[in-house]
Amino acid sequence: MTYCTKCGKKNDDDAEFCSKCGVRLDTKDKKNSNKKQLKKTGKIIEEKAEEFGKSIEKAGIRFESKFENSIKDFQKWYDNKFKVAGPLIWSFLGLIILRLIISLMDRSGDDVVVLGEISDFLYSYLLILFGLMLLNFYNSYLNRTYKKQYRFISPAISTISCVVTLWILSKILIIIDTNLEIPFLASIANFIDEYIFVIFIVILLLGYCFELIIKPFAKEVSKK
Structure with a gap:
């Protein structure tokens, strides 16, 4: 206007x-x-x-x-309901889901060869993968239930779990590279295999630094 x-x-x-x-x-x-x-x-x-x-x-x-x-x-x-059996139940559920995924990948193996080879690899290491699930779920459970007593053990368990997972991942990357010829993936896999011990030490030190130094410091800051 x-x-x-x-x-x-x-x-x-x-x-x-x-x-x-x-x-x-x-x-x-x-x-x-x-x-x-x-x-x-x-x-x-x-x-x-x-x-x-x-x-x-x-x-x-x-x-x-x-x-x-x-x-x-x-x-x-x-x-509170399942107590110590709780992580075991989760692990079995995880195993069932993983087995279904492996079956689906195996069925697709005729069309996509790399999926078939990955499914064979996962099936051959099924017990290790189940053990890894048990380790992670019980680590999480104990960390929740016994925070003070377990805080010195938790970083070591987490490191073992992480390194084993990285090792399995490196094998899968090699399978993918063998079928699809992706050198970058092979380089990552070779790096993990070659420096697996160094990776273990670095992750372990970082885990304990976080648990014993950074975490308590963060709690003190939040209180202020």
């Missing part, structure tokens, strides 16, 4: 003369008015968008908090 500089009457944007007093409307004032209106509208949109973004962020934080609390409540109920 454009205001008449003489009588103050509000006129349409495309009006050349004031509808009340007939004075020619100043187009410069009209342009300035339009610019101010656009600027004001843009500011309002920006503020609304910022408010919407903050509300979405808050909703996301609330959802994440509720989800984490639900997981913790379920975990607490599960640990």
Whole structure:
């Protein structure tokens, strides 16, 4: 809208003369008015968008908090219900799921040879993979149940699990490279095989640094 500089009457944007007093409307004032209106509208949109973004962020934080609390409540109920047998149940469920995946990959082996070879490899190391699941689930369970007593053992167990997983991964990468000829994957696999002991020491040191230094320091900072 454009205001008449003489009588103050509000006129349409495309009006050349004031509808009340007939004075020619100043187009410069009209342009300035339009610019101010656009600027004001843009500011309002920006503020609304910022408010919407903050509300979405808050909703996301609330959802994440509720989800984490639900997981913790379920975990607490599960640990109290099944106790030491809990990790064993999860391990068997993991074994069943892994066996199904291997079967699906094996069926696809006729069309995609590399999947068939990977499924054969996983099947031949099925007991090791099951042991790895047991190790991880019991490590997690003991870490939750006996935090103070187990904190000195947990990094070592986690390191063993991580290194074994990396070793299995390196073998799978070699199978993929053999079939698809991807030298980069072979380089990664060879690096893991060659420096597996060094990797073990580095992960172990990082694990204990986190558990014995960074974690307590973070707790002290959060208390302050």
